[in-house]
Amino acid sequence: MLRYSSLLVVAGLGAAPLAAAAQNPSRAAGAFALREQVDRVRADVAARAVRYQGRDRGPEQTERFSRKVKLGRDGRFTIENISGDITVTGGSGDDVSIEAVKRTRGGAGQLASVRILVDERPGRVEVRTEHTAQNDRVSVDYTVTVPSAAAVDARSVSGTVKVTRVQGAVRAETVSGNIVAASTPKLDAAKTVSGNVDLTDATSDADLTASTVSGTLRAKGLKARALELGSVSGDVLLSDVSCERLSVHSVSGSLEYAGALARRGRYEINTHSGSVRLTLSSDTGFELTANSFSGSIRSDLPVTLGATGSQDDRRRRGPGRGPGHSTHAVYGDGSAALSIRTFSGDIVINKR
Amino acid sequence: MTTADDAEIVARCRAGDADAFETLYRRHAARIYTLACRMAGSAEDGEDLLQEIFLQAYRKLGSFKGDAALGTWIYRLALNHCLDYVRSRRAKMSKLTETLDADTSFEPLAPRETPIARLDLERAIERLPDGAREAFVLHDVEGFDHKEAAALLGIAEGTSKSQVFKARAKLRVLLGKK
């Protein structure tokens, strides 16, 4: 579901400085400057790395990197990578422990052209992969342990990002890769373009947000206050999920929700051609408003059907009206609010 | 937070100091966000409104005179913004819950077994219809009296009062069953 605020986000990105890149970015004070340099360098590589027809035929060369940095109980850890996986796990202690492996098939000389930079400041640790040479055949895989209460912001372009057991606010993004988040009660964003998103085992009092464009978005064993999930063509599969607010939006992807409804919860589901299937495992009463232009609406629950608003219905049921369905029904005490809208997708609500 | 603090923050913001604006944001965001969520009836709208309000505050800082506390100034800005939003929205659509009992008669409900939890009340407030919700939020939650609430809402005091009562009746229904 498009949020007004996201419009401002991208507009803002366009306005960020595009100052000419220097190989040695001036160390201007402030996290902003650092961040922009990170973006710039990362972009530099990505911009040059377009197509390659496999000139790397040598054996894989690797180089290891290892560093331990103090962060403190609830500091912030940021890591940016371009090509390669990132795995971040929450642990005990106050340190961030970084293990990285550079890999290339283009000859050992390539490895030196990629640097791993670690920036420490009070309450923050930032790691980034810097490619200093014009060409890039090197990927870096990171395995990091952070204090479990830290906040984590992890990004890669082509690689999987995995975050586990981190209590602080988590952002995990990649373009061509999967996102895996487990036991992350405060998931601010889990985003990928062509990969999948897998969320498991989070018991959260807060809001979780995740999106993919074409991959599958899976959430299992979640108990959260609010879930906001989106995809364009990917399916959204929720099992054993219990949340008080759910907002799912997809265009051609389907939604499956298997789990309980919370009393007085609010569930909003919106797809165009994807189907919506709810398999409810609780006896929670709900009030359902379901609309579809040409999809069908079915339920095996004993619901009381009612008209939505008489005038709307009469208009819709008038002569020359095409297919299309609208249902306003109440099950049990109607405490939860379900709003389901599709264009052509079918809607099915069953009890487990 | 003294007026001297306020004046300093504002001066620094006007000079383009990003840190200062962030400080200002962090001091007041929760209050404004909470108000926006309740007035608009949803966290999504609340978040969007929060953006706009602070953006507006940023633009209008030039006109802040320092005769009231900064927090009060932002709160008034926020309140007006939320009310504009809800008013324009109301002209176009009405909430789902409108179809639930539109009458306000008092049939006796089964007595509650447990006291009302704050979280339950918050949720129930979100489900109130526009009009009733704003009046209730201003009067019962934010603490304005009927006259002040009516003035803020731009309606007659009697109307504002009856909206508050209607909201309470609705809340009784929404919260009553346990």
Place this chain on the structure above:
Amino acid sequence: MHPNDAELNEYADASVDASRRGEIERHLEACTSCRQVVAELREIARVAATLELRDPPVRSWTRLERAIKLDAATERLPQNSRNSRRTFDLRVQRALREMSVMGRLAAAAALVLATAVGVQMMRGSAARRPASAPAATATAPAPAPAAAAQSVEAELRQAEDHYEKAIQGLEQIANAEQSVFDPRTAATLQKNLAVIDQAISESRAALRTEPASEPAQQSLLENFKAKVALLQDTVALINEMRKGNEAGAARIVSGLKQKGD
């Protein structure tokens, strides 16, 4: 004779007319249900007064900050910005100089969209009710049903215009810069844009046959929103990937290891 609801409320608030108070009290002594009502009203008011503050999501600050940067870029900027560790205006001046024409178009389009459409337009979360819905407030006179239908269609057309403008600007950039992505990502983005376009044309076709159909109207708007969102995400990625690309630097092709299947 039970007191009416206004009186019970006023009694609960201790603001009932003095002349009525005694009578109401006597009634309450004898009437359990009214007593219960008053108790509940008091409790609601009591709990309402103790509700707590909610913290906004962490992302709100990030987004706000970006919005302000853009805002500062398009407005006059204050002159003095010395002694600030971080300033919006200096960086923004630089950004403005270096932003491509396309970038500014896109930013402007998005901003136009945001201010004109974003908040005003229906989010599509509630079914629209006919004008006969009860309990309208004094401020908004309920429109006649026919007028309501008309204004909805006019509104829809206006929304379409806004969205299409924004989409055009964004599309121009997205199409011009596709080469910045690896082939698989570029293909994924294209394919999904096509999915949304297909959805948009289905909604439009539906509206041609049933202009008053609410599901069709809602779906058209939602699909526009989805398209804008995807284009914006694409443009954002392009922006990130293009930053720092020196003019004239030779692009040496190399491979991006494809991961994550």
